[in-house]
Amino acid sequence: MNDKLKKLALLVERxxxxxxxxxxxxPPVIYKAVKYSLFAGGKRLRPIMTLLAAKAxxxxxxxxxxxxxxxxxxxxxxxxxxxLPAMDNDDFRRGKPTLHKKFGExxxxxxxxxxxxxxxxxxxxxxxxxxxxxxxxIKATLELADGAGMRGxxxxxVLDITSEGKKINAQQLAYLHKCKTGxxxxxxxxxxxxxxxxxxxxxxxxxTFGEKTGLAFQIVDDILDVTGNEKKMGKKLRKDEKVNxxxxxxxxxxxxxxxxxxxxxxxxxxxxxxxxxxxxxLKELAKFFTKRNY
Amino acid sequence: MNDKLKKLALLVERxxxxxxxxxxxxPPVIYKAVKYSLFAGGKRLRPIMTLLAAKAxxxxxxxxxxxxxxxxxxxxxxxxxxxLPAMDNDDFRRGKPTLHKKFGExxxxxxxxxxxxxxxxxxxxxxxxxxxxxxxxIKATLELADGAGMRGxxxxxVLDITSEGKKINAQQLAYLHKCKTGxxxxxxxxxxxxxxxxxxxxxxxxxTFGEKTGLAFQIVDDILDVTGNEKKMGKKLRKDEKVNxxxxxxxxxxxxxxxxxxxxxxxxxxxxxxxxxxxxxLKELAKFFTKRNY
Numbered sequence: 001m002n003d004k005l006k007k008l009a010l011l012v013e014r015x016x017x018x019x020x021x022x023x024x025x026x027p028p029v030i031y032k033a034v035k036y037s038l039f040a041g042g043k044r045l046r047p048i049m050t051l052l053a054a055k056a057x058x059x060x061x062x063x064x065x066x067x068x069x070x071x072x073x074x075x076x077x078x079x080x081x082x083x084l085p086a087m088d089n090d091d092f093r094r095g096k097p098t099l100h101k102k103f104g105e106x107x108x109x110x111x112x113x114x115x116x117x118x119x120x121x122x123x124x125x126x127x128x129x130x131x132x133x134x135x136x137x138i139k140a141t142l143e144l145a146d147g148a149g150m151r152g153x154x155x156x157x158v159l160d161i162t163s164e165g166k167k168i169n170a171q172q173l174a175y176l177h178k179c180k181t182g183x184x185x186x187x188x189x190x191x192x193x194x195x196x197x198x199x200x201x202x203x204x205x206x207x208t209f210g211e212k213t214g215l216a217f218q219i220v221d222d223i224l225d226v227t228g229n230e231k232k233m234g235k236k237l238r239k240d241e242k243v244n245x246x247x248x249x250x251x252x253x254x255x256x257x258x259x260x261x262x263x264x265x266x267x268x269x270x271x272x273x274x275x276x277x278x279x280x281x282l283k284e285l286a287k288f289f290t291k292r293n294y
Numbered sequence: 295m296n297d298k299l300k301k302l303a304l305l306v307e308r309x310x311x312x313x314x315x316x317x318x319x320x321p322p323v324i325y326k327a328v329k330y331s332l333f334a335g336g337k338r339l340r341p342i343m344t345l346l347a348a349k350a351x352x353x354x355x356x357x358x359x360x361x362x363x364x365x366x367x368x369x370x371x372x373x374x375x376x377x378l379p380a381m382d383n384d385d386f387r388r389g390k391p392t393l394h395k396k397f398g399e400x401x402x403x404x405x406x407x408x409x410x411x412x413x414x415x416x417x418x419x420x421x422x423x424x425x426x427x428x429x430x431x432i433k434a435t436l437e438l439a440d441g442a443g444m445r446g447x448x449x450x451x452v453l454d455i456t457s458e459g460k461k462i463n464a465q466q467l468a469y470l471h472k473c474k475t476g477x478x479x480x481x482x483x484x485x486x487x488x489x490x491x492x493x494x495x496x497x498x499x500x501x502t503f504g505e506k507t508g509l510a511f512q513i514v515d516d517i518l519d520v521t522g523n524e525k526k527m528g529k530k531l532r533k534d535e536k537v538n539x540x541x542x543x544x545x546x547x548x549x550x551x552x553x554x555x556x557x558x559x560x561x562x563x564x565x566x567x568x569x570x571x572x573x574x575x576l577k578e579l580a581k582f583f584t585k586r587n588y
Contacts, residue, residue, distance in 0.1 A: 026445055026452075027452040029452060030448065030449065031444070077407075081404075086398070107455075109375055112407070113410065113448055114444045117442050117443040117448065120414045121440070121443060127429070127432045133428075134427075134428035135421070135428050138418050138421045138428055141415075142415060142418050145411050149411040149412060149415060150321075150328075150411075151320055154407055154411065155320045155324065157404055158321040158323060158324045161401075161404075
């Protein structure tokens, strides 16, 4: 990540800490559990997308910060629940024991539920900002629920579980990826636009940009599962092969998968060219999606 | 339940079915799992409270139906997650196998997450009704998140788990009950008021009414765990004693617990008397809370 993106990640973290610290009074163990996962060293890519989409629409980072933080809460809850023994059964995440390994399964389930609930609560904090219209907060909530719910991330996770060991074709694979990772990344971008009063045309462009980068992100994730360094990535790799999971590398080969990801990012950047606004940082971020090695 | 309450329960069910059927296109297994739990024969008490609170404020049932359905989705998700092996490890609920017994743990976790997410999505449907102000939908969302989150239901569940086998005093017990069950019941009532434009004074009365009936409901739940009929209730009973859980009957004795619940409902009904509006059905419902035997 370049310095600009690192600074934005820190800005997101400071605000996440502010929102979640308001929960300090509640049962200490759930507060500790939520903080453990929320501050485990994530790259904050999804919230940064929200901030940069707002910038492209002439709003400031702080204007949409509650939405950015809500996005990171959703992402973190999904990691906690995905790591559970009944799901991916992972012991390590970002080089640290997963939440259920550290706090037990019951607290991990509840901490995930708490973050999912807090995300919607946090998003409502946009209403304290007079620049943000109430109607747009409602639209952003619908976008978030769409990206995170049965039509989006949860649906993708279900498809992922139920298609393990089965042969699926390229079209089904693209649909699975679109839901599992793409939908939330798309929502990150679109929410930034909605809250910043973007018109229909601009929102449609942001949506396509989010879809393309989201798919590219998941393809790179699958590639890193094959080629990545476990120590650097802080989690168990080579898992897809073990459970015979259909992925871009397994269906098309590593090289073709990389070409596909690069092409998607190129297309996504082309779309940004049509947006009237400062989209340079959004372009940088999209490029980082395929260049990242962790 | 009297005929009026039964009719309202059916009305809620018809609308729940309408909202959730819009999810039919998604991975069939998650849709089936969500429907399995959502239509397992719940009494729909929480959504009915939302409808009746709206009526007491001069709005119609249909005006606040999305909020009522959202409430039932939250309640259902909490039952699914509570039943999981890592939590209460229950095999039966309402006389049927629990969701994880029927669909496996992974799908049960995801179905709970899906319902929690859908609840917020469903609540936003209030925005289609021109009578409902956007600002009030945001306030209702905050109330829902407060009742369901770390300050409310999730916090109570954490306290419940972490205090098993420990001696807790009457004050701690009241706080636990207030969070675990009371907070969501309170939110059910208050949301109905918020969406129906209730003023601060009326909202405060509805809040106290919700808190008192919520506590009464949990006390009766604990009593039924001791005295109830497993077949009629469709779930395993006598569990609290086994895990040495502090409850109203175990701390104060069965009789004193019953007197406390009756007293709370009487106080709650007294509060309704101060509300300018039709609160008769709300009173009936509160009385049912202590009369119920399942």
